[in-house]
């Protein structure tokens with residue numbers, strides 16, 4: 001298998017990724033796919049999507065779950081609305097996440113990813129145990145499908161995430177490492193976090209960001225790949241050091257500006273190609 005095949009975060013009818021057509025035009029070979037809407041999660045649609053992906057020469061590496069009612073407006077809103085953490089939507093969302101995993105199986109993909117939500121940083125928080133339990137339930141279901149679960153990083157510092165994974169205690173629980181989220185949410189220096197969490201990293205987002213003036217209170221700013229505070233070359237070299245050879249998946253979350261999104265991802269892909277050559281040679 002090729003080391004670090006390039007990819008993009010893509011969407012069919014939901015989510016913030018680029019369309020499959022744009023993914024093809026960008027010339028990548030892999031995509032992470034945001035789950036299609038509920039109405040599209042049928043065996044027939046799975047067949048159609050796979051045919052289209054085959055025509056486009058694209059392979060799905062991870063399917064990401066997402067839920068109605070989630071909002072990334074600001075950090076407190078994320079805390080209140082995202083993932084399996086908010087208690088009032090937890091039961092319905094774990095049910096839906098299982099359905100998304102079932103659909104992922106129809107696509108022949110062995111990994112589902114998600115923003116679990118804000119895991120309480122303090123393990124004595126009464127909510128912590130409930131979040132550990134729901135993550136375990138998802139892992140149990142995915143195991144019956146032969147799948148791994150990839151937690152998107154960002155809302156937790158590395159030590160909190162490490163402890164959480166140990167507490168869930170399932171061997172199919174891994175990490176989708178997003179270095180920009182660490183900066184956006186003010187949860188620590190991404191490369192240091194990557195070193196600490198390395199053995200759990202099974203997929204990555206290549207995304208960049210600038211620190212906010214008040215990390216953890218206000219968002220940092222997402223910027224084009226290579227222009228932020230991640231330190232892309234150091235990030236890639238560290239991926240090499242931890243033995244990560246999987247896809248480099250660019251995520252650029254400006255779907256309302258599709259032309260700019262495509263142009264910036266295109267530039268990001270060239271930056272990644274140059275760095276691959278620099279690090280590994282031709």
Ligand code: MG
Pocket residue numbers: 152178181205207251
């Ligand atoms: Mg991400």
